[in-house]
Amino acid sequence: MTQWEELADVKATLAKKGWFPATSGNLSIKLEDSPLHALVSVSGKDKTKSSPEDFVVVDRDGKTIESSLKPSAETIIHTRLYEVTDAGCILHVHTVENNLISALYKDEGQATFTDHELLKAFGLWEENAALTMPIVDNLHDLPALAEEMVRVVTPETKAILILNHGITVWGKNAFDAQKNLEAAEFLFAYRLAQFKYNLLKREDV
Ligand SMILES: CSC[C@@H](O)[C@@H](O)C(=O)COP(=O)(O)O
C-alpha cells in the first residue's frame, strides 16, 4: 500500500464515523524526514468524498511541491509537530465530544485519563497509568497556534486539544495515529457519560 493509499484509507474510515463535519479536519502522513516532506489534505474539501486531489505534498514551510492545490490551512501545525515529535502521521478532527472535553477542562489546561483499559492503546500498560492531553487556546493566528502546540508537547504527548475547536493526534504511522484517535474519542465519550449518569462529579476529575 502506498502512503497516499494509507492516508486515504484513514480518511475514509474517519469520514464514516462522521468525524469531518462541514469540511472540518485535516490529516497528513510524513514522506521524508530530512528535508521534511509530508502528504497533507487539501483545504476545504468534503472529506467524505474521495478524489485524486485529496492530498498534496508539502515541504517544511508548508509550500506545495509542483502543485497549485491549496494545502490545509492548518498545515503549519502538522509540519511543526513533525519537527518536534516522532509522529509519522497526524490527524485532526472536530467532534462534539472533543470540543466538550476541551471546554470542561480548559481552566486546568489539560485533561487527564486514568483507570481505563483503553489507555493501553496509547502504549500505557502500567496499572496506574495516566494519559494527559494539553489544552491550548484556539488562536486564530495559525503560526502562533502551532508554536503554542509545540510549546506544550512533552515526550509523552500524543494528542493536544484545541479549545472549542478539535483534537490533533499523532502516531508513529497511520495505523498508530488512527488507534490513538479512536482511543481518545472513546475516552472522551466515556468521561462525558460518567458525568451524564452521575458516576462522576466535576470536582472529582
Ligand atoms: C470548516 S471549519 C474548519 C477549519 O477552519 C479548520 O479548523 C479545519 O479543521 C479544516 O481546515 P482545512 O483547511 O480544510 O484543513
Ligand SMILES: [Zn+2]
Ligand atoms: Zn480544525
